[in-house]
Amino acid sequence: MTDADPVRLYRTVRLIRRFEQRAVELVHGGQIVGGIHPYLGQEGIAAGVCAALGTDDVLAGTHRGHGHVLARGADPARMFAELCGRLTGLNAGRGGSMHAADLSIGVLGANAIVGASGAIITGAVWARRRQGHDTVGVSFFGDGAVNEGMLLEAFNLAALWRVPVLFVCENNGYATTMPVAGAVAGSIAGRAAAFGIRAVEVDGQDPEAVRDAAAAAVDRMRAGGGPELIEARTYRFDAHHTFEHAVRLDYRPPDEVTRGRARDPVHIQGERLSDADRAAVDAEVEATVDAAVRFALDSPEPDPADALTYLYASGMTARTGGG
Amino acid sequence: MPRLSYRRALTRALADELARDEAVFLLGEDIQVGASLVTTGLAKRFGVDRVRDTPLSEQAFTSFATGAALAGLRPVIEFQIPSLLFLVFEQIVNHAHKFPLMTGGQCAVPVTYLVPGSGSRTGWAGQHSDHPYSLFAHVGVVTVVPATPADAYGLLVSAIRHDDPVVVFAPAGAMDVRDDVSDLEPVPLGRGRIHRFGDDVTVVAVGHLVHDALAVAEELADQVSVEVFDPRTLYPFDIDGLTESVARTGRLVVLDDANRSCGIAAEIIASVVERVRLLAPPRRVTRPDGAVLPFAPALDRAVQPSREQLATAIHLTMKDSS
């Protein structure tokens, strides 16, 4: 099921890159309120992992979640519309950047609570397999999440019940401003090993390396193996969150940032394409992103009278708050 | 008529729903053996795949249930201790409860959280004796506290069939109540029940305290005519039903086995006085503010609302309006 096409992989990486750059502009322009956690620099991980998935598979992401949603194939126009709080957004403007979800393609949502996705995905995969699907799942999380008890409990549960979940740790070196060395005793792979979960480290800046590691893990999981973990070493090119664009926080040495940015997944994958292919993809992505932004900005805003529509799936309604 | 205990009514509800709907399954600690004496026999009848013992990982299995619900199943989790809800408040509130709205209506999370033996279990002390139902009402999670075997059955069945998360508190003080039960059927969520009609004062009693309220009402029968209203569901609250009652009696006393500040009693009183002009100030009988149940039996009892306190509150309410 793995998509081995380098051009499509490049396209996904490039799409996420341009999406995120435009999203940052929309934050600065005031069209996206509340800011975003840019996925810039980490695009190869979502793109590589999702290239190894089939249509029955599910994933859940993080606060830095746009890349996962896009790599899985969500409509960039509806994704932009969601970030802009429009009615046409994936979540009808109720979720925003940190909760974008598209259940129709197995995206159980970005999730703003660090370490939360592992257990949710484990339950979803177990349930789908019980219903006869050959589903595997992916739980994306950052290096900060490996110190959350909830995630470690999920490792145990997935391993104990042999639920095929690929735990993908995007180790970008920092949890907000906290370096990994200041937060992680032992190692990330070691946490997996403690639960009997096979773990590999990959170069998260190389989309094909990520894809190959994910494909191998997915193959083993589909063959009946238990969960696995990939630690993808990466670097975030931009701020933890766009609020940092206004408030400069001093925690990453400038030469480290320069070195980190030098290993760019867009270029690493782009080099693998002919100039003509690359130019064609770039032009197509540009047109897609342009149209997507236009769609979002032209879309209607939700009616404040409907603010709590969808609160209850059962159709229950809540008392209003006015006197 | 067969006599059914509250505990067996819960067992019956679980068994009937497991039999009725393949999507239903149970998760919890020691439920295969049935340590709580609620899931007794279910693993044998329905298999260990549908009656799943979990490791002691409340946070993970609570969100595991959320994921399974997102994928179309109807998990029921049994929690051994009411205070375990504090551990998983995050998973219930931030994820299970918020997903439908945050996804713009893309999903439902039909999970039931069953707490057999909530409140004081006499002698189990501070960390086993809480009644944190107001917390769930506050965040807007459907919360039920059945008082009788028939309601335990009917509300648990409705909870499992409901498309949103539901917390079911089965108070320790009600677990051994027995009743003549002819036919068991689903009880609608959000609808209260008047156990005893009266003219002078409406007593709202939550969970096992319904039985205390009924006893006090009988005791005082020659002095005051007490109506006993059992909300059964605390959220959403049957405010229409209660308003109808209080509009007749003109007086309100609430009996609630939980801490006073921001307790459900406060919400019940506020909701009524927004709608009804009372003949006397409303009163509530609750645990004290910030109560931690002490171990020694006399102290444990001293912190729980008592029949004497209720009788006093009823008398004072009558006096205030005369």
Ligand SMILES: Cc1ncc(C[n+]2csc(CCOP(=O)(O)OP(=O)(O)O)c2C)c(N)n1
């Ligand atoms: C449980 C929890 N704790 C704290 C936060 C606040 N917070 C949001 S992102 C973040 C850092 C997360 O770091 P990491 O997991 O490495 O992901 P990254 O931001 O690097 O992608 C923190 C502390 C949160 N959202 N959830």
Ligand SMILES: [Mg+2]
């Ligand atoms: Mg990080």
